[in-house]
Amino acid sequence: MSKSIIYLLHFAIYTLLFLFFGKGGFKKTNNARDFFVANNSFGVGQSVFTYCATWFSAASMQGVTGNVYAYGVSTILYSIAPWLFGAIFHIILTRKLKDYDVITVPEFFEMRYNSKFLQVSGGLIVLITYTLYIIIQVAGFGIVISELLNINYFISIVLMYLFIIYTTFGGLFSVARTHILNFSLVIISIIASAAIVIDSIGSLEAIFEGARLINTRPFSNFPYVTETGGLLHPFAKGQMPPSIIFMSFFGWGLGLSTNPQYATRIISTQDRTTAKKMIIYSLIILSLLYFGLTVIGLGARVLVSSIESINSVDEVFPYLINNTIYSHLSGLILIGICAAPISTANSQLLLASSGFTYDIYKNLSNKSIDDNKFLNINRLFIFVVSTMALALSIYPPQSLLEYGGYLWGFFASTFLAPLYGGLFWEKATKQGAISSFVAGIITLLVFIIKGSKYPSLPGVIVSGITFYLVSKYYHGKGSVRDEK
Template sequence: MENYMIFIILMAVYLLGLIAIGVYFSKKQKSVTDFWLAGRKVSSLAIGFSAASSWMTAGGILAVIGLYMLLGMGSVWEFVAPNILALLLIAVLVGKIKHLPAITQPELLEQRYSSAIRAPVAIIIAIVMVLFAVADITGFSLVLSIFFGLDPIYAAAIVAIAISLYVTLGGFSAVIWTDMVQFLLLATFSIITAVVVVNAATSGVGDTAAISTSELFGSVPADWWDVFNFGLPAGDPAIFGIFAAIVFLIAIIPGWVTEQDPWQRVWAAKDQKSARIGMVLGSFFIFLIFGVVCTVIAVSLNHIYPEIPASMAEIGMGAMAQAEPALLVFIAETLTPLGIGLAGVGLAAAAMSSADTFATSGGSCLSRDIYQRYIKPDATMKEMMAVNRISVLIIIAAATVLSFYIQGIIEAIHIATFIASASYFFPLMGGLYWKRATKEGALAGLVVGALAQISFTVIDYSSTPLLAMGSLSAISPLLANHGVIIGMFLSGIAFFGVSLATQPSDTVHLAPFFNDEAEKLAEEEFTIEESDPQYRKLIGSLEREVTGDRAIFKLNLEASATVNWDRFVDELKTLHPSWVTPTGVNSVYRLTKGDMLACVSLSRGNTEKEIWFASEPMAEDVETHVKEFFSAFKQVSQALENIGVLLTLPTPEEA
């Protein structure tokens, strides 16, 4: 009871700090970009901390240590190496990703193809995020169970309540900054824990004799350090280990490279350089904790609990049931009540640093890509924040239910990754780099890949004994990992085949992604008199800020009466065909150039009277863009006047 009370007090203080961060950033939100992408102002260091933190879950740490204990360094291909390589690959792709005009991947795919693909992708991403969150809740459940004897439902309750408060208050800014706090707390916990475990192992515990640190690491068998050793019987050729590593990389990396949450971090970065450096830093931080610190802990725990690696020979991967919680058992048996409480908070930080990312990404698919796109396109920001809070809770609730059915932390992560790899890798990456990709091909690749992979997973899961080798793997190595390679192959065949058999996409859908298509969009001519009083008012009211290679323009105005959004958008598009709604009426663009980020966009504000203008031109175009912004304002004012509503600029004193 003493341990639990200390934990509760420390946890309450920690959560109050996170909520304070959420409240602080809630006061800075003046656009949808502020809420979902932290205003695109995040530095490289913050990106690095957040990118690493999103994968350093409580469950991930326990699972990595458990795999090291049983399989040695050959297990890096199951989680650690793909994680590092995926972030490095995203760093390479930053130049293509950064300037894409979207807040979520489903929105991006609608811009590239059509509205037909947005809902299916949103649903699949939400499912994938739920499965990732399962690993967080499962890992945190182990912590609360071993430390305090609590049921798993308490883990979900703590994670859900905390995340729903600070994320829905402060949006993605809160996610980024709390991730930084959580990473620093987690890194400190991990390093201190490694020192304590090494000290215990070298001091001699139980029946083990005291040894030096050099003896501890020198006693590890040579094959334990072999990155291509998968715990195979002696004499198996190394070529099989290399083949198995390649299979893991093909199965996992596509799903992680196309995962929505690292893309959101790229979009949130203040410029391309910050995004690239941030991803590289994130991969280094992951290597530091998963590659170095967890290795030290695993070697020490194997010395303290030699019966755990020995059990591998008798029960195979069933030994993971002992290996995953080994660190927690050590902490519970060794540390003081204060130490256990601090460890509990450190592992809670690990769980929340990832769960908030997955809940935010999955919740944005439900709120923005489903609710706002199809159910209520004219929803205000205030309504969207409420819906987003509910969406976050739905993701956590679904993850809680599934955590009772999916045994094993790594298994939950792998299932989610394989579904992502097989379903939307080709539609997403193919759409960015292959002009001939069509909406029919994208939808075919998505549906075929998702159905195939979910079917393979269900078959493998239902016909395989608990923690045994998958039944599909026994048929052929190509069917390993729940048949994901075959699932990806089928998705690719459907994507490329159907795309070539159907009509190419039109210029509006291609322009944001391919420069030669963007050049076909003629600039709209407009003439502005700088002596115009309204123009002078606009200069005084317009918020302008240069961040990196882009400038951020914002103008939040309130109309004279409630705006019938659908009627207003129809009138605006009729008067001025340059205004388009490529992703639904909730986001309206003045499409006068291929760079959609630089185009003036409209969205509904906090109330039904507010209209939010925004655009992100290149920094060198700031002065000329003011005139284009004013031209957009005049066109909007004209459309509103035609439906009986006035929109005026405030005086400098009012602004």
């Protein structure tokens, strides 16, 4: 039997499980709070699954493995460490954010600063950023699945489209239930892959020993040839200089710390203690999984020091399970690779919907809209946005894929100062928040247009300084804090 048919049969079984897990949210959802934050009902177990599943996208599953394959352990400093660093902020965020009892982060801006403008602008950032990110996820999923299942690319993106619509229609209850399935598959997939890789090479020590000796070009269009020992060097022997790692802390780390998809997870927990436990347990699990991905990446390089048939780091993991370590478990591992982007994309689609319906539409037009009507508008919007994302994914704009990596920078440059400043600085003012939001986004756009590789850094700095100075000025003038 051909590999693609084996994968397809695995995929069919996964679909059945997915459908089973995803049902049930529809009937439990009665209002916006149910739909977006599951009526703040999640206990530790459910929260950990949904937090981790939202976190673990294709960027982790394929990105980290591929980068470790190409750059070695410096990937830990370049991406894993900034992510985990950003997550530490979530612990700080927990207590204060739960106190405000909001449904979305932009709603917090409205409550804290009494500014509809900030809520609407925040909703707009959430809407645009996540919609663009969903396109990237759908396109990425489509490429991998169409190659592995040997099916048409369009059919594979339609599958992704149906998966995310199916769960998002049921709100966070449905999304979180599928997260249990998806993240379980991700864990199984990583453990299985790591075990096969270690078994193929002999031991962990053998992997590190083998990696130390690698001195090839990972794939044909990769710009660098790995120096001997470079894979185990913290800065990849110059390929990943400390400056890049420092910059990525601003892009990835601070972006993640303000990313509303995690704030929503905090809000959806039962209480503060649950939220804190959720973050701590999640970070432990994620660290272990990243260790597994590092082992897979390094092991793959030891097993096959150069892959001629691929063009990007994202293709390393699929190539590995389909060729180098192909086994009876490959189908299961492939499903894990599929599950990661699906579980992130449905979370983001739900947030994109909240950005429009809750922060923009309801906020501006109709505060007292009927619950059923509001939920129907959300579902209609989800359908429209995901269909739009599907259409754009057929021929994904090149510029979007190019600048996709900057998307988290939008959150860092616009949300960071008003969010953390508003929560922890008494003197923060509405004027400071609005001006920092505007200054942050303008700086970010200017640096992106100028072609800067790291536009988040100036964005965050300008936003932070503006927030501090303007707030101090207006607070000094006796401006009354608009906190409700």
